[in-house]
Amino acid sequence: GENVEQHPSTLSVQEGDSAVIKCTYSDSASNYFPWYKQELGKRPQLIIDIRSNVGEKKDQRIAVTLNKTAKHFSLHITETQPEDSAVYFCAATAMDSNYQLIWGAGTKLIIKP
Amino acid sequence: NAGVTQTPKFRILKIGQSMTLQCAQDMNHNYMYWYRQDPGMGLKLIYYSVGAGITDKGEVPNGYNVSRSTTEDFPLRLELAAPSQTSVYFCASRLTGLGYGYTFGSGTRLTVV
Numbered sequence: 001g002e003n004v005e006q007h008p009s010t011l012s013v014q015e016g017d018s019a020v021i022k023c024t025y026s027d028s029a030s031n032y033f034p035w036y037k038q039e040l041g042k043r044p045q046l047i048i049d050i051r052s053n054v055g056e057k058k059d060q061r062i063a064v065t066l067n068k069t070a071k072h073f074s075l076h077i078t079e080t081q082p083e084d085s086a087v088y089f090c091a092a093t094a095m096d097s098n099y100q101l102i103w104g105a106g107t108k109l110i111i112k113p
Numbered sequence: 114n115a116g117v118t119q120t121p122k123f124r125i126l127k128i129g130q131s132m133t134l135q136c137a138q139d140m141n142h143n144y145m146y147w148y149r150q151d152p153g154m155g156l157k158l159i160y161y162s163v164g165a166g167i168t169d170k171g172e173v174p175n176g177y178n179v180s181r182s183t184t185e186d187f188p189l190r191l192e193l194a195a196p197s198q199t200s201v202y203f204c205a206s207r208l209t210g211l212g213y214g215y216t217f218g219s220g221t222r223l224t225v226v
Contacts, residue, residue: 032213033210043219044203083193089155098161098163099210100144106155
């Protein structure tokens, strides 16, 4: 089955700098890769996603890149702001399990003022 | 649309008591999921359903039961509560097919004492 690894577990960056979180997956058949943001005490919320027929997708300060050959995808946040502080989860579709999402362990992003 | 609604938001149970966590969605989503999230940890799948009358176990189903009599509702039953079931429980739903993200409810924070 699918397995998703996420790095780093904690990332601390200066406000205004960029942050990059990387995930690798094991099933080459996976074709959908969402990213979720979870603020403290809140529910996970979808912030961006990418399908396997696309290499990159942007939404304002957030971008996701996908390398199918290497089986990894990354979240890029530019010009970080205090409100970007949260835990970020990546996920990949499990093709052999009714397309449920297999989750990474999460990255705690800390924005230093 | 209200999205995914979970009740109650908070609950304290005594060891051995039982309760039902309610989850309802009004988006006509066939797929529904129950996750638990322990403090500082990721999401663990308890049960999921691909449609009314169909349920299946996730990675941590012991101590829980579910039913899915309608498309809208997916209650989670805890029998004989144990301290190890202290957690935040999230219900989620999504559209049928590949490439759709999950919409999460606001969660139920359960403490077993």
